[in-house]
Amino acid sequence: xxxxxxxxxxxxxxxxxxxxxxxxxxxxxxxxxxxxxxxxxxxxxxxxxxxxxxxxxxxxxxxxxxxxxxxxxxxxxxxxxxxxxxxxxxxxxxxxxxxxxxxxxxxxxxxxxxxxxxxxxxxxxxxxxxxxxxxxxxxxxxxxxxxxxxxxxxxxxxxxxxxxxxxxxxxxxxxxxxxxxxxxxx
Numbered sequence: 001x002x003x004x005x006x007x008x009x010x011x012x013x014x015x016x017x018x019x020x021x022x023x024x025x026x027x028x029x030x031x032x033x034x035x036x037x038x039x040x041x042x043x044x045x046x047x048x049x050x051x052x053x054x055x056x057x058x059x060x061x062x063x064x065x066x067x068x069x070x071x072x073x074x075x076x077x078x079x080x081x082x083x084x085x086x087x088x089x090x091x092x093x094x095x096x097x098x099x100x101x102x103x104x105x106x107x108x109x110x111x112x113x114x115x116x117x118x119x120x121x122x123x124x125x126x127x128x129x130x131x132x133x134x135x136x137x138x139x140x141x142x143x144x145x146x147x148x149x150x151x152x153x154x155x156x157x158x159x160x161x162x163x164x165x166x167x168x169x170x171x172x173x174x175x176x177x178x179x180x181x182x183x184x185x186x
Contacts, residue, residue, distance in 0.1 A: 018147055043171075049076075052140060055167045056080040064088040065135040070124050070156060071095055071142025075104035075113075081136065082113045092129070094122040124152040129159045140169040 008015045056077065061067055063086035069078040072093035081091045093108075095101045101119050108114050122128055124139065124146050137156050146152040156166055 048141065048169075051169050052076050052080065055138060055140065055169055056084070058165070058167060059084060059136045059138070060165050061085050061089070061136050066133060067091045067136045067138070068127075068129070068134040068156075068159065069093045070122075070127070070137060070139040070152075071145065072104050072119075073100055073140065073142070074107045075117075077138045077140050078104065078117060079108060079111055079113045081138070082108075082117050085116060087116055090116055090118065092118045092120060092134075094120045094124070094127070096121065096123050125155055126151075127155045127159050131158055132161045133159050134164060135161055136165045136167065138167045138169075141171065143168055143170050 005015075007018055059067065059081060061081060061084040063084075065085050066089060067081040067085060069075070069081065069091060072078050072095050075093055078091050078093040082089075085091060093101070093104055095104065098121055101121055105114075105119055108117055120128070124142070125148050137160050139152075139156070143149055143152065160166055
């Protein structure tokens with residue numbers, strides 16, 4: 001049995017040095033920030049929108065509560081949670097990538113959703129918030145881009161209130177071997 005190399009991690013289908021992954025992820029998202037929604041539509045056949053609606057239906061958020069959207073991208077989950085928590089609530093949208101945060105801010109402003117939203121450039125592995133703060137935390141299609149997923153999950157759990165909800169949307173390999181070539185091409 002092969003022991004995983006602690007100095008490497010995955011980046012798509014290749015192995016890279018752990019310290020190189022964040023820079024490579026940043027470069028990718030810097031280059032696609034303005035086309036991110038189109039990219040998600042193409043990668044998911046538009047299904048990412050239905051998956052986000054599904055996740056939003058399970059937040060359990062009520063007016064006045066606080067939520068966190070990690071790796072918020074262009075802010076689809078942020079916008080949905082902002083409507084759920086209302087004017088007296090708060091949603092914090094984070095992303096490690098400044099270009100994606102700018103895109104998210106622009107999209108939220110265009111939708112008229114900004115009064116109860118705060119944006120923060122933050123690393124999912126080291127979230128800069130107090131313990132037990134958020135009623136719900138989402139991360140939509142961002143966990144795969146994190147270098148140390150265990151550290152990110154621990155960080156999210158730390159800032160999640162007891163009884164709160166952590167909702168993770170992510171692409172995964174198909175369970176049926178026959179579909180793997182189609183998935184890999186996709």
